Amino acid sequence: MTELDTLADRFEAHRPHLRGVAYRMLGSLSEADDAVQEAWLRLARTDPGAVQNMAGWLTTVVSRLCLDLLRSRAARRENLIGQPPSDVPGGAEPEQEALLVDEVGRALLVVLDTLGPAERIAFVLHDLFAVPFDEIAPVLDRSPATTKKLASRARLRVRGTPAAADADLRRHRKIVEAFLAASRAGDVDAILAVLDPDVVRRADRVAIPARRPLEARGARTVAEEIAVFGARARFADVALVDGDVGLVVAPHGRLQLALTVRLTGDRIAGYDLIADPARLARLDLAVVS
Numbered sequence: 001m002t003e004l005d006t007l008a009d010r011f012e013a014h015r016p017h018l019r020g021v022a023y024r025m026l027g028s029l030s031e032a033d034d035a036v037q038e039a040w041l042r043l044a045r046t047d048p049g050a051v052q053n054m055a056g057w058l059t060t061v062v063s064r065l066c067l068d069l070l071r072s073r074a075a076r077r078e079n080l081i082g083q084p085p086s087d088v089p090g091g092a093e094p095e096q097e098a099l100l101v102d103e104v105g106r107a108l109l110v111v112l113d114t115l116g117p118a119e120r121i122a123f124v125l126h127d128l129f130a131v132p133f134d135e136i137a138p139v140l141d142r143s144p145a146t147t148k149k150l151a152s153r154a155r156l157r158v159r160g161t162p163a164a165a166d167a168d169l170r171r172h173r174k175i176v177e178a179f180l181a182a183s184r185a186g187d188v189d190a191i192l193a194v195l196d197p198d199v200v201r202r203a204d205r206v207a208i209p210a211r212r213p214l215e216a217r218g219a220r221t222v223a224e225e226i227a228v229f230g231a232r233a234r235f236a237d238v239a240l241v242d243g244d245v246g247l248v249v250a251p252h253g254r255l256q257l258a259l260t261v262r263l264t265g266d267r268i269a270g271y272d273l274i275a276d277p278a279r280l281a282r283l284d285l286a287v288v289s
Contacts, residue, residue, distance in 0.1 A: 021129060127158075159287060160286020172263060176238055194268055196269040238288050242260065
């Protein structure tokens with residue numbers, strides 16, 4: 001076995017970790033794999049004896065590559081909201097990416113997309129992978145203290161500050177989760193169980209087919225509509241939307257639709273389907289903890 005083969009074996013042992021880091025930073029499986037592969041090419045051109053901590057060295061290289069990609073997106077003013085990912089042929093969801101999205105969480109991927117490049121790197125490395133701030137700081141070319149502030153700011157945006165008290169938040173979440181489960185199953189009776197009799201559904205025109213009205217009223221009408229047209233519920237996840245419990249619909253972890261929910265007691269009195277890119281961009285999104 002050659003020295004390069006040995007080095008390749010050592011690298012492969014770290015590939016799953018590096019891929020996980022890169023995917024959480026970029027939200028794109030193809031870009032994550034490209035970053036990991038570039039890290040291998042750089043390692044292959046490096047004197048292995050000069051690498052004291054292989055895991056740390058590779059994580060740093062991948063993080064810097066991801067930072068460059070995120071900054072490039074920002075410079076191009078790339079708007080990923082509402083757009084299908086370019087790395088999914090024909091819009092189909094590859095099994096590997098589906099597994100990663102489920103592992104990371106759709107809501108988290110959506111919220112991470114709202115962070116600036118430096119905030120995202122600091123948060124992912126520290127909060128998701130427990131990398132110390134003094135090791136993250138050189139990646140961002142910032143001081144450890146500034147890096148800590150970036151992660152703290154990102155944490156507040158990711159976790160959010162719900163408008164409702166904790167007890168109400170838990171109750172709201174339970175109702176919205178029951179609504180989501182019933183929608184996924186297409187179970188009209190279960191959907192009716194969580195809807196107020198006078199429920200109102202409103203929607204942006206881009207959120208629904210042209211033949212459907214922008215407003216629907218009454219539990220039976222809304223429930224039957226969900227049972228027929230609710231296929232996207234499989235891509236949905238519970239999230240805080242403007243401080244209250246709602247839903248985000250995010251195929252491949254990319255936001256396409258958000259639901260703001262209004263409650264009366266333990267029933268859903270109304271919800272809005274928001275899919276207009278300009279409206280989506282103005283929403284304050286966070287992960288329900």
